[in-house]
Amino acid sequence: MKNRPVIIDYTQERLEHYSRMASLSFTPTLITRTREVLAMPQKFTRGRRTSAYKYHGVCYSRAKTIFINIRLHYSRKSIDTTVVHEIVHIRYPYLSHGEPFEKRIEAMQKGKVSKPPKHKYVEKWGI
Numbered sequence: 001m002k003n004r005p006v007i008i009d010y011t012q013e014r015l016e017h018y019s020r021m022a023s024l025s026f027t028p029t030l031i032t033r034t035r036e037v038l039a040m041p042q043k044f045t046r047g048r049r050t051s052a053y054k055y056h057g058v059c060y061s062r063a064k065t066i067f068i069n070i071r072l073h074y075s076r077k078s079i080d081t082t083v084v085h086e087i088v089h090i091r092y093p094y095l096s097h098g099e100p101f102e103k104r105i106e107a108m109q110k111g112k113v114s115k116p117p118k119h120k121y122v123e124k125w126g127i
């Protein structure tokens with residue numbers, strides 16, 4: 001899809017929605033252009049800087065920032081799926097890809113609100 005304001009607004013709305021569903025204390029910053037990735041401090045983007053264009057989405061947890069690569073998406077539904085995927089990375093930083101991770105995505109898409117993150121994760125990850 002073309003990276004137009006109306007699609008950026010839609011993506012931002014999904015990001016706010018899933019941030020609430022994930023019981024995060026903040027909505028991550030949305031970026032949709034690789035130049036915005038390059039403008040971030042390198043300490044946050046190490047290893048996922050010049051490669052970001054290849055991915056549907058990238059989560060920069062320590063910067064509380066999510067990159068959504070709108071051009072690689074072909075529908076609003078697929079943007080929704082990428083947004084919830086990246087939000088699950090932020091909410092459950094100890095989960096890597098796999099079945100438990102997919103279950104969290106599914107639950108959130110079905111409308112299940114996550115418990116507030118445990119204090120130790122709030123302390124460690126600032127979520």
Ligand SMILES: [Zn+2]
Binds near residue numbers: 085089097
């Ligand atoms: Zn992922």
